[in-house]
Amino acid sequence: xxxxxxxxxxxxxxxxxxxxxxxxxxxxxxxxxxxxxxxxxxxxxxxxxxxxxxxxxxxxxxxxxxxxxxxxxxxxxxxxxxxxxxxxxxxxxxxxxxxxxxxxxxxxxxxxxxxxxxxxxxxxxxxxxxxxxxxxxxxxxxxxxxxxxxxxxxxxxxxxxxxxxxxxxxxxxxxxxxxxxxxxxxxxxxxxxxxxxxxxxxxxxxxxxxxxxxxxxxxxxxxxxxxxxxxxxxxxxxxxxxxxxxxxxxxxxxxxxxxxxxxxxxxxxxxxxxxxxxxxxxxxxxxxxxxxxxxxxxxxxxxxxxxxxxxxxxxxxxxxxxxxxxxxxxxxxxxxxxxxxxxxxxxxxxxxxxxxxxxxxxxxxxxxxxxxxxxxxxxxxxxxxxxxxxxxxxxxxxxxxxxxxxxxxxxxxxxxxxxxxxxxxxxxxxxxxxxxxxxxxx
Numbered sequence: 001x002x003x004x005x006x007x008x009x010x011x012x013x014x015x016x017x018x019x020x021x022x023x024x025x026x027x028x029x030x031x032x033x034x035x036x037x038x039x040x041x042x043x044x045x046x047x048x049x050x051x052x053x054x055x056x057x058x059x060x061x062x063x064x065x066x067x068x069x070x071x072x073x074x075x076x077x078x079x080x081x082x083x084x085x086x087x088x089x090x091x092x093x094x095x096x097x098x099x100x101x102x103x104x105x106x107x108x109x110x111x112x113x114x115x116x117x118x119x120x121x122x123x124x125x126x127x128x129x130x131x132x133x134x135x136x137x138x139x140x141x142x143x144x145x146x147x148x149x150x151x152x153x154x155x156x157x158x159x160x161x162x163x164x165x166x167x168x169x170x171x172x173x174x175x176x177x178x179x180x181x182x183x184x185x186x187x188x189x190x191x192x193x194x195x196x197x198x199x200x201x202x203x204x205x206x207x208x209x210x211x212x213x214x215x216x217x218x219x220x221x222x223x224x225x226x227x228x229x230x231x232x233x234x235x236x237x238x239x240x241x242x243x244x245x246x247x248x249x250x251x252x253x254x255x256x257x258x259x260x261x262x263x264x265x266x267x268x269x270x271x272x273x274x275x276x277x278x279x280x281x282x283x284x285x286x287x288x289x290x291x292x293x294x295x296x297x298x299x300x301x302x303x304x305x306x307x308x309x310x311x312x313x314x315x316x317x318x319x320x321x322x323x324x325x326x327x328x329x330x331x332x333x334x335x336x337x338x339x340x341x342x343x344x345x346x347x348x349x350x351x352x353x354x355x356x357x358x359x360x361x362x363x364x365x366x367x368x369x370x371x372x373x374x375x376x377x378x379x380x381x382x383x384x385x386x387x388x389x390x391x392x393x394x395x396x397x398x399x400x401x402x403x404x405x406x407x408x409x410x411x412x413x414x415x416x417x418x419x420x421x422x423x424x425x426x427x428x429x430x431x432x433x434x435x436x437x438x439x440x441x442x
């Protein structure tokens with residue numbers, strides 16, 4: 001049983017996996033035989049989730065918590081192998097993490113011990129950056145355990161996790177080396193940090209780590225799959241599975257008013273566009289989040305700034321707001337914030353990025369505007385303010401789309417199909433034993 005950590009309690013998350021749990025404090029080998037077959041055990045499918053939690057909790061962390069809790073509720077024998085960036089302290093800690101970025105032998109050894117102890121049928125990796133490193137995939141190969149990896153961002157292709165907003169630079173990262181990102185300091189505005197990350201990306205491209213060591217990739221949208229295929233991943237091993245969330249307790253609340261932004265406060269999330277648009281709008285805006293542009297947000301006029309908040313507060317604000325604003329300029333993957341909005345009957349006004357077109361359809365479950373244009377965003381906001389009835393209808397359709405595609409039950413069906421597929425194809429001798437042990441989504 002995983003204990004709730006001080007990090008989780010501080011951020012208001014209960015009942016889910018704990019970041020930095022004690023399972024893990026921080027060469028090419030052939031796939032070996034599995035140590036334990038399901039037929040020799042209780043019969044429950046065993047899944048090991050692997051994740052590096054971020055210092056500022058984001059959508060990836062929420063997905064891990066959701067899927068851990070979901071699998072547990074559905075009777076899957078699931079455990080978590082994790083670390084947290086909260087354990088990186090000062091310049092020395094950052095240096096140590098940077099040196100282990102390309103390959104961390106210690107993380108490989110610790111995961112190997114966990115695999116020997118738990119003997120999972122499949123390992124599901126969500127994030128290895130920065131403290132675990134791609135070394136963990138060799139531990140899985142040594143144990144003969146198939147690996148599923150969710151592609152939450154584009155970091156295995158480019159240090160700019162959401163890719164550069166300009167098309168020319170995106171193409172350079174996908175079809176050429178990413179060393180161009182170093183002088184531009186695309187990661188945390190740091191030359192050294194971007195250099196370390198670019199070295200990790202280029203080494204594992206050269207080593208063909210991803211096609212050789214990952215059995216199935218999960219892309220969150222059609223757009224994301226196309227990008228990863230262009231970046232060199234095998235198309236036949238990429239499965240599209242959107243993010244999903246549990247339904248909120250009460251999607252309806254008091255009369256709604258105001259706009260809401262939830263997310264990291266940085267340029268790629270479109271904060272400059274949002275603040276510029278709001279200089280000409282006399283309508284309340286609530287901003288939840290933290291990041292490098294927090295000071296600029298704090299100085300904005302007619303804006304209520306709540307900073308980082310636990311999910312319960314975010315849900316409360318979503319039930320009170322009239323619409324959510326998602327003004328990203330960098331290509332998103334599949335923002336959990338948008339799904340939470342849909343589940344709360346909250347329409348989304350978002351950039352017309354290709355990466356968001358699988359999620360938000362203009363006039364159906366939200367409104368779109370030209371990415372990076374404060375003027376276009378302001379026009380959409382004014383329409384939303386002046387057409388409350390039509391906006392409520394859009395919110396109703398957003399909830400219907402959530403119920404049809406993005407619920408916990410839908411997510412469990414997606415996961416079981418993927419796990420079944422990867423286990424069955426991992427090795428022929430295991431196929432007959434494992435198939436009957438897998439829980440069926442029905």
